[in-house]
Amino acid sequence: MHDNPQADPATNFALPDHRVISLTGRDAVAFAQAQFMNDVDAIGAGQWQWNGWLTPKGRVIALFALLRIDDQTVWLLLPDADPVAMATALQRYVFRSKLAIAVREDLKVSAALVAPGQARGARLATLPADVIEMDLGADGGSRSLRIAVDDHAEAEANAALLARWAAFDLQHGLPRLPASQVEQWTPQQLSLERLQAFSVKKGCYPGQEIVARTHFLGKAKRGLALVEGDRPLAAGAPLHAAGSDSALGTLVACASIAEHRYLALAVVPLQRDAGALVVDGMAVHEIALGEGLAR
Numbered sequence: 001m002h003d004n005p006q007a008d009p010a011t012n013f014a015l016p017d018h019r020v021i022s023l024t025g026r027d028a029v030a031f032a033q034a035q036f037m038n039d040v041d042a043i044g045a046g047q048w049q050w051n052g053w054l055t056p057k058g059r060v061i062a063l064f065a066l067l068r069i070d071d072q073t074v075w076l077l078l079p080d081a082d083p084v085a086m087a088t089a090l091q092r093y094v095f096r097s098k099l100a101i102a103v104r105e106d107l108k109v110s111a112a113l114v115a116p117g118q119a120r121g122a123r124l125a126t127l128p129a130d131v132i133e134m135d136l137g138a139d140g141g142s143r144s145l146r147i148a149v150d151d152h153a154e155a156e157a158n159a160a161l162l163a164r165w166a167a168f169d170l171q172h173g174l175p176r177l178p179a180s181q182v183e184q185w186t187p188q189q190l191s192l193e194r195l196q197a198f199s200v201k202k203g204c205y206p207g208q209e210i211v212a213r214t215h216f217l218g219k220a221k222r223g224l225a226l227v228e229g230d231r232p233l234a235a236g237a238p239l240h241a242a243g244s245d246s247a248l249g250t251l252v253a254c255a256s257i258a259e260h261r262y263l264a265l266a267v268v269p270l271q272r273d274a275g276a277l278v279v280d281g282m283a284v285h286e287i288a289l290g291e292g293l294a295r
Helices: 028-035 081-091 159-171 208-216
Strands: 018-024 047-054 060-070 073-078 100-103 109-110 126-127 133-134 144-149 222-229 238-241 248-260 261-269 277-279 282-287
Touching: 018 028, 028 073, 047 208, 060 100, 060 133, 073 081, 073 109, 081 100, 100 109, 109 261, 126 277, 159 261, 222 277
Parallel strands: none
Antiparallel strands: 018 073, 018 100, 047 060, 060 073, 109 144, 126 133, 133 144, 222 261, 222 282, 238 248, 238 277, 248 261, 277 282
């Protein structure tokens, strides 16, 4: 990770790319259960899970953390997706359901590379001043995240710590999808079973037929691999086996880990020959994905 003596891991720094959408009302939980790919009914108030929204063809529109604040309040913590566009799109499916969908501009997200004070695993913690704390740690280290109203969100952005946060996500198989990769990949192609981010057992939701068929017929042929190079990598770039003109896979999420060290998650065949890999003429090497981000 980034070695920067001025970037104290205990520093609470802003995550400006993380935004919150709230679903509130009598039907908030039922609406989330019907629209999203994971089993919202399986978690209780004060818990969270990885979840996502799919196209009818089973492609990932957005991947997010779903927080069940109480039985009438659900928050979607989006690390990358445009919250206004997503809230507008979700509104089209409300019909007669009793809920309100809103982008919570008053809520700011911050983080630190240390263990949370009270939150553990999938269990949220409510700190003084109604600050919500989450445990985002894994076997690669401890991390905590806080969601607070603007009046209490004093953390400032720190480029080095932001880069460390994003690199940690990729190292543990959490794809940070830029706009170019939205609606391109199924949950299985993004290896989201590693995060326990989708369900094949709950009732219908958009894309459920594709997800279930792929699972039960054993047709998942591609998944994530983590590669590292010494020059910046770009999402959408093809990954080649050395000496081959045919693309082996596609980079879907990229981050800087240190000077001359750059990471990318690539969708590649699950069955492939081991060998040298190349992106845009640069040799890259595959490294093992970390564990522990499943909730």
